[in-house]
Amino acid sequence: MTPVHGANPLRDAADRRLPRIAGPSGLVIFGVTGDLSRKKLMPAVYDLANRGLLPPGFALIGFARREWENEDFAQEVHDAVSEHARTPFREEVWQQLVQGMRFVQGNFDDDDAFERLKSTMQELDKAQGTGGNFAYYLSVPPKFFPEVVQQLKKHGLADAPEGSWRRAVIEKPFGHDLESARELNAIVHEVFAPDQVFRIDHYLGKETVQNILALRFANTMFEPIWNRSYVDHVQITMAEDIGIGGRAGYYDGIGAARDVIQNHLLQLMALTAMEEPASFDADALVAEKAKVLGAVRLPKDLGAHTVRGQYAAGWQGGEKAVGYLQEDGIDPKSNTDTYAAIKLGIDNRRWAGVPFYLRTGKRLGRRVTEIAVVFQRAPHSPFDHTATEELGQNAIVIRVQPDEGITVRFGSKVPGTSMEIRDVSMDFAYGESFTESSPEAYERLILDVLLGDSNLFPRTEEVELSWNILDPIENYWDKHGKPAQYPSGTWGPAEADEMLARDGRSWRRP
Amino acid sequence: MKIDLTDTTSSKINKALVQGRRAIGTPAVGMVLTLVIVTDEENAYDALKAANEASREHPSRTLVVIKRVSRSPRDRTTSRLDAEVRVGADAGTGETVVLRLYGEVIDHAQSVVLPLLLPDAPVVAWWPVNAPRDPAKDPLGALAQRRVTDSYAAEHPDADLEARAGAYTPGDTDLSWTRITPWRSMLAAALDQVVCEVTSVEVEGEEFNPSCELLAMWLADRLDVPVKRSLSSGPGLTAVRMATDCGPVVLDRPDGSLATLSVQGQPDRAVALKRRETSELIAEELRRLDPDDTYAAALRFGVDRLVGPADAATAQDAPEPAAAADDPAPAQEAPAKPAAKKAPAKQAAKKSSSKAAAK
Known part of the structure; x- marks a missing residue:
């Protein structure tokens, strides 16, 4: 084994114990006092450090309006970490992190604040050796994006010194329709090169979602039946049991379809339906996903094949819940959807004629996200009708969250003297085995940002294609009717059940 | 139940x-x-x-x-x-x-x-x-x-490592090797950050700890430079000092938990390098079940080819590696010397270590 000169001789592709450690770098979080930052980002940074995946001298800069000193910020991170981190708190890891923590106080329109940010970054380059590599995490409402991005440009913070990088991380929503998404992209891309912009869709950071690709392309037993000859239809569900909580300001006017279907569900659909990528790198993946999204066909009669709803007062899991229109800060005449179900087709050889039903909603029966691939019935059954009366359709269900895993449902003989066949399910419990140490989605995604690995981030074209799919539906909804009401704690409005009944199908109870 | x-x-x-x-x-x-x-x-x-x-x-x-x-x-x-x-x-x-x-x-x-x-x-x-x-x-x-x-639990860790090298079959692995993964990844990360040629290395740690030998052999195998193994009172591994053509790169962990990485021309940085529990080691070991070729290569390098603390005494007649052992900062002169051929260096090292053993 002669070391290769020029490359790091300690690195070896065959040495698979060595984890990918991010190079010298720092993370700047705008809106660091927010919920996401406290519950997800700071704990994820700590967990990464605890797993030894952050570079020595990693820097974390918080930017917010609050009057904090560096120590207050460190205390805040400390509290967030001890409350929400996945891995146990260890003093020496904390010591490593705390040396690189800084806080910059200011408004987004405050030029001085951005100058202070700049000098803080330069100070960190000297004190911590971050080498000018910084990622800006915009954990702020989208209306502030243009301002922050412009400020970064104005103060030269977006220009990476020679040999280093500057990256922008943005959270959904990526606009509220195609036009606004394009505007947003234009604003961000004016300052950051497209390959330096990372759009976080935390679903893609989940192990189960990455496992869809492993399941489909590393095995032989699923792929041959993964097409219109065997699949009857696909149901993709993301249900939440909570209401809008304190997010009235954000949620009203956006709604379930824009909040969830546009990004999470269409991404899950793309991963379920796409062809095998030529390789597992970002370009090859995005090419296949874009092909599927581009081939999506909307139903002709949007009224018959899409449903939107609003939760009404009811009981959710033993607790009384108010209706959407009665929530604080919601216009009692609001037309915003808290439930959306749509039917899509994919016009290609593999999927022609196979409907994909996507649904999402708040205040549904329980919190669950799953992809159910439902197969056709056997073309002929040698058993008589009474024997198979109880037999449903075979299905493969990818449970994304919670209780991550895969369920296969098939028929089996009920023990006894008569021939009776009933559904049984076979479970692969990802959760049971790997949750304890399987990383949070944000850990994976933040590490990928620092490494510059864009596999798990939707690209501009995917975002735009997704809006292309959703916009006609939203336009139709704006002009026709009102959201159907459904009692909190149920599985959505009766109209959604009728929508599937028209096709001779029914929703799974997830 | x-x-x-x-x-x-x-x-x-x-x-x-x-x-x-x-x-x-x-x-x-x-x-x-x-x-x-x-x-x-x-x-x-x-x-x-x-x-x-x-x-x-x-x-x-x-x-x-x-x-x-x-x-x-x-x-x-x-x-x-x-x-x-x-x-x-x-x-x-x-x-x-x-x-x-x-x-x-x-x-x-x-x-x-x-x-x-x-x-x-x-x-x-x-x-x-x-x-x-x-x-x-x-x-x-x-x-x-x-x-x-687990060579760490062996009576004579060095002899145990040699026996492991002799009997190595793909699929073998040792917890002493697992223990140094964080060190190895941090050292690799440190070299990611500089564009320097490493000229010699010193691995310092407690006696009878085969992890130190394995780390030293891995470094020697990958870097192809003389590696000195020196003793300290622990706990475990305490330091790795790499001399490079652009100054020393040192990873120093005196207390078994928080280490300092110092690179010439860069600020010192704190690195958490805690000694891990057996359960974590086993969990890492079970993560990959394919043969660990890197371990095999490090193991086969041979403990006897390291420059040990005992060798320093008999260093005069062991030309190449001994020079590195004698000189605390060989960075300046080492590149000037003709590169040591592996075979003679091995013989020399063997000679000196067998002498040391005879003492």
Whole structure:
């Protein structure tokens, strides 16, 4: 084994114990006092450090309006970490992190604040050796994006010194329709090169979602039946049991379809339906996903094949819940959807004629996200009708969250003297085995940002294609009717059940 | 739940496993491997505890093979197998069978274990202490794809490492190697950040700690430069000093938890490098079940080719590596010298170490 000169001789592709450690770098979080930052980002940074995946001298800069000193910020991170981190708190890891923590106080329109940010970054380059590599995490409402991005440009913070990088991380929503998404992209891309912009869709950071690709392309037993000859239809569900909580300001006017279907569900659909990528790198993946999204066909009669709803007062899991229109800060005449179900087709050889039903909603029966691939019935059954009366359709269900895993449902003989066949399910419990140490989605995604690995981030074209799919539906909804009401704690409005009944199908109870 | 079986057989144990699973209402679990722990009564508790913790990440069937000592000739001629079957909360996320072997059956432990292996799933054998000289040829080791030993627990770690190198079969691995993964990744990360050629290395750590030797051999193998092994009072590894053509790169951990990385021209940085629990080591070990070629290469490099602290005394007649050992900062002159050919260097080092041993 002669070391290769020029490359790091300690690195070896065959040495698979060595984890990918991010190079010298720092993370700047705008809106660091927010919920996401406290519950997800700071704990994820700590967990990464605890797993030894952050570079020595990693820097974390918080930017917010609050009057904090560096120590207050460190205390805040400390509290967030001890409350929400996945891995146990260890003093020496904390010591490593705390040396690189800084806080910059200011408004987004405050030029001085951005100058202070700049000098803080330069100070960190000297004190911590971050080498000018910084990622800006915009954990702020989208209306502030243009301002922050412009400020970064104005103060030269977006220009990476020679040999280093500057990256922008943005959270959904990526606009509220195609036009606004394009505007947003234009604003961000004016300052950051497209390959330096990372759009976080935390679903893609989940192990189960990455496992869809492993399941489909590393095995032989699923792929041959993964097409219109065997699949009857696909149901993709993301249900939440909570209401809008304190997010009235954000949620009203956006709604379930824009909040969830546009990004999470269409991404899950793309991963379920796409062809095998030529390789597992970002370009090859995005090419296949874009092909599927581009081939999506909307139903002709949007009224018959899409449903939107609003939760009404009811009981959710033993607790009384108010209706959407009665929530604080919601216009009692609001037309915003808290439930959306749509039917899509994919016009290609593999999927022609196979409907994909996507649904999402708040205040549904329980919190669950799953992809159910439902197969056709056997073309002929040698058993008589009474024997198979109880037999449903075979299905493969990818449970994304919670209780991550895969369920296969098939028929089996009920023990006894008569021939009776009933559904049984076979479970692969990802959760049971790997949750304890399987990383949070944000850990994976933040590490990928620092490494510059864009596999798990939707690209501009995917975002735009997704809006292309959703916009006609939203336009139709704006002009026709009102959201159907459904009692909190149920599985959505009766109209959604009728929508599937028209096709001779029914929703799974997830 | 726990089922005790006295004077039993593998098939009765299998029945008890099914019975136990039914009783706790989980007829199937997604166990991914069988872990066979071969140990004595003294170490069984700790090893099993570590394995149960690791099973959170790798749900497995854990078979603990305890060979009991027979004190009288009469005991040695009789043979008996006792088993304790644990499922559910008592056994981490999998199933555990503690097997106690008395008398003759001790020499035929594989006949007990074979029927209890999970179908199709990989088998890992782990000897927390007293590993056989040639794990792959051991009757229990032969059942396993992966054989985990621990030189740290050996009486003479250096000799143990040499024996491991001699008997290495793909699939062998050692917890002393697992222990240094964080060091290796931090050193690799440190070299990612500089564009320098390393000219010599010093690995400093406590005596009788094979992890230091393994780290030194890995560095020597990868970097192809003289590597000196020096002693400190620990805990564990305490420092790695790399001399490069653009100044020293030092990773220093005096207290066993927080290390400092210093690179010439860059600020010192704190790095958390905590010594890890056995359960974490086992969990890492179970993550990959393919042969670890890097370990093989480091192991085969040979302990005798390192420049040891004892060599310094006899350094005069060992030209190349000794020069590095004598000189605390050989960075400036080392590149000027003709590169040491591997073979003579090895001979020289061998000579000096055998002399040192003779003393």
